[in-house]
Amino acid sequence: MTYVITQNCCNDASCVAVCPVNCIHPTPDEPGYKTAEMLYIDPDVCIDCGACLDACPVSAIEPDFDLPSDLLPYIDLNAQYYRHPTHLGYPQVPAKAGRPSREWPGSEQLRVAIVGSGPAASYAAEELLSQRGLTVHVDMFERLTAPWGLVRFGVAPDHQETKATADDFARTARRKNFRLFLDVEVGKTLTHDDLAARYHAVIYAVGAMGDRQLGIPGEDLPGSHSATEFVAWYNGHPDYADRTFDLSGERAVVIGNGNVALDVARVLLSDVDDLRRTDIADHALEQLAASRIREVVVVGRRGPAQAAFTTPELLGLAGTTGLDIQVAPDEVSIDEATRQWSVGREESMALYKARMIAELGSATPTASRRASLRFLLSPTEIIGDERVEGVRFMRNSQTFEDGAVVAHAAERAEELSCGLVLRSVGYRGAAMPGLPFDESRAVLPNVGGRVVQAVGSHEPVNGVYATGWIKRGPSGVIGTNKQCAKETVDALLEDWVNGSLFVSAPDRDVIDLIPDHLDLAGWNAIDDHERRTGRPLSRPRVKLVKRAEMLRVAAAAATAAAAAAAGSNA
Ligand SMILES: Cc1cc2nc3c(=O)[nH]c(=O)nc-3n(C[C@H](O)[C@H](O)[C@H](O)COP(=O)(O)OP(=O)(O)OC[C@H]3O[C@@H](n4cnc5c(N)ncnc54)[C@H](O)[C@@H]3O)c2cc1C
Ligand code: SF4
Ligand code: SF4
Structure with a gap:
């Protein structure tokens, strides 16, 4: 018997710290952690103690004998990670946990403002409020009337276990010396200077709610939307509640093939009675109940081994009731460029995913709805006179250059007719008034979480920090923000210990500026x-x-x- 990590893993690594034989990897200090799709248990070393099961905030860990049939593939997926020779040979003793011991300067209490209330903000608050020997006051400011950021407004409604991470954030909010100010937009209701005067430090954790553009003709036709809008709409984000989506055609095309693309495909194709048991917004439920969409085509620029979606997300799509996964056989065979890349990487997770895509797509169709996974296609135009009628693509081929697989547009064009296009090519952060901004990466320029004067500079903006998507760009799952927040808080505490954080108006309570906030x-x-x-x-x-x-x-x-x-x- 062994324990197995499954679908909902959000990489927060809570299990790593409690494993007595150190058999859960990659750990946050191992090189593969930042890009890992999930964490994996080594079945040959696990001693079945069950400690990890209790530590997991999203119920992602199960004993192998108790797995429901849709989670059985995770037994092999966990084992696969350890078939790669570089993933073996780790010490079977847990790394010593515990905080570095710090000498706090004097008895002054540290006052920190955190802007945003998503995972990055919440993990930063927890890290600050759990310091020993130092009293920290944390005030958190959120522009919406509901906290927890994308856990409420991004994570798909059929991923309720993942949304349970909000229970941890709510626990942090009950800590002493913590205040929550909802319905307060920094940059509008309050200025950065209002905060800078009252707090030793301000941490920006404002996420990245904008969307990237494709830059092709027809992008603005009615019927073409960003996946950002669609996700926010079905999750009941107040800014998007009044949107409408034309679901009267039989086919929708999703451009881009990350996890968000698979989320929207799954929601579009799910049985509406299954969605009725989730917390999907009522306005979305009503429109989806009348939907005539029977096929969602998810299109990626590169091949299956380079697909941006993760294997757990693929398995989640495959396990959705009432839909088949379809692929084009010539697109899912391993091409020459990938073959060259794979020399010495035969057991890589990327090739494992490619094999799984081909296998899932080869099953005999039985359902009335289908998710078609297409590869090696780049959109060149969204076509239609008055509204979206289809998408024109250029077929790509791949070459192996300087150790990487690179996609190039080849000659052949292809058209797909459809009534709805969702563009899922990434999120984008926005500038904060009064602070520097890195336009090309759409982040607050920072070094290890300390916001700096300009891109490329190492000169910090005193007392200003960043964490989460606005610090490192829109990548990583919920738990990735835990390590990210820790790095930022470590930098802040180092500055506090060094005596470089000051507050000019310690007696002026911010509450006087925002009497109408929601607490x-x-x-x-x-x-x-x-x-x-x-x-x-x-x-x-x-x-x-x-x-x-x-x-x-x-x-x-x-x-x-x-x-x-x-x-x-x-
Ligand atoms: C569609 C989607 C689905 C996802 N699904 C999963 C999943 O299933 N599992 C998983 O592990 N990860 C998932 N993720 C990733 C995860 O949601 C992110 O890693 C995480 O939310 C990023 O955290 P953050 O705190 O940086 O940003 P956010 O969660 O976006 O939080 C930022 C917060 O700041 C607030 N804010 C913005 N500007 C201001 C301002 N000026 N003043 C005050 N407040 C402000 C926003 O309203 C928001 O509440 C998903 C992401 C997306 C986009
Ligand atoms: S069951 Fe025990 S030994 Fe096995 S992975 Fe979990 S914590 Fe480690
Ligand atoms: S969610 Fe966290 S605790 Fe649960 S399996 Fe993943 S890394 Fe471990």
Whole structure:
């Protein structure tokens, strides 16, 4: 018997720290960690102690004998990682955990503002508030009336176990010396200078909600949308609630083949009765119930071994009830460039994924809906007179150059007719007023989390830090932000110890500038309302979408609490 890591792994590495035989890899200090699709348990070393199972925030770990049939492929997937010779030979003793011991300067209390409330912000808050021997006050500012960033507004509604990471963030929010200020946009409701005057340090964790453009003709035709919009719409993001998507055609095309592309394909093709059991926004459920889409074509620029989606996401798509995966056989065979690259890498996870794509696509179709995974195609134009009617592609071929596989446009063109195009080619961060910005990478320029004066400079902007997607760009899963936040907080604490952080107006409470904010009690009332409304419908929650409605629920709860308190005092 062994324990097995499965679909929901978000790479936060909580399991690594508790494993008595160090058999979960890659660990955060190993080179492959930053790009790993998930973590893997070595079946030959695991002693079945079960400690990792309790540590996992998203219930991703199971004993092999207890796996449901759709998770059985994970037994081999975990084992596959250790077939690669460079993944063996690790020491079977756990690395020593624990914080570096620091001498804190004097008794002054550290005051930190965190902008944003997604995973990066929440992990940074936890890291700060759990320091021993130092009192840290953390105030977190979020522009929306709901916290937790993409955990609420990005992670797909049928990935409820992944959304359980928010329970950890809620635990952090209950810590002493923590305050949450919702409905407060930094750069609009408050300025950076307002924060800089009141806090020793400001950490920006504002994510990357913009989308990248394809830069091809027809991109702005009605019926062509970014996947960012579609995801935010079905997840009930208030800024996108009023969007409409034409789901009346039989085929949709998703351009780009990362995990977000597979998420949107799955949501478009899922049985609506399955979606009814999730926390998908009601307005989306209504439109999806009337959808006539039967095929979603997901198109990637490169070959199957270079597919941007992860193997767990592929297995999740394959396990969706009522859909087949289809591939074009000539596109999923290993091409010459990949063959050259694979010399000495025969057991790589990339080749394993390519073999799995071919295998899943070769099954006999049985369902009425299908996800077609296409490769080696680059879009050149979105076509249509008044609205989207199709997409024109150029076929690519690949060569092996300087140790890498490179895609080039070849001659042959191809057209796919469709009624909906979703462009899923990446997210993009936005500049913050008053701070430097790296336009080409769309991040706050930083060195190890310290925001610097300009791209290429090592001169820090005193007291300003970044973490998460706005620090390193839009890549990595939820748990990746934990290590990222730790690096930033380590830099901040080093500056604190060195005496380089100051506050000019320590007695001016920010609360006076934002009397109308929504606080943690208000959010808890909304959260409770959503969960209660969901219960009789067997749904995790029914999301409130409109800001005014959320504020009304919070205000009603505050009035009821005040009345109850007055009653008990009478
Ligand atoms: C569609 C999608 C699906 C995903 N699914 C998964 C998954 O299943 N599993 C997984 O592990 N990872 C998943 N990820 C990745 C994961 O969501 C990210 O790694 C993570 O959310 C990035 O964290 P962040 O804190 O940097 O940004 P975000 O989560 O985007 O948080 C940023 C927060 O800052 C707020 N903000 C922005 N500007 C301001 C301002 N001026 N003032 C105040 N607040 C502001 C935003 O409203 C937001 O709440 C997914 C990502 C996407 C896009
Ligand atoms: S069951 Fe125990 S030995 Fe096996 S991976 Fe988990 S923590 Fe490690
Ligand atoms: S989510 Fe975290 S604790 Fe769970 S398996 Fe993945 S890395 Fe380990």
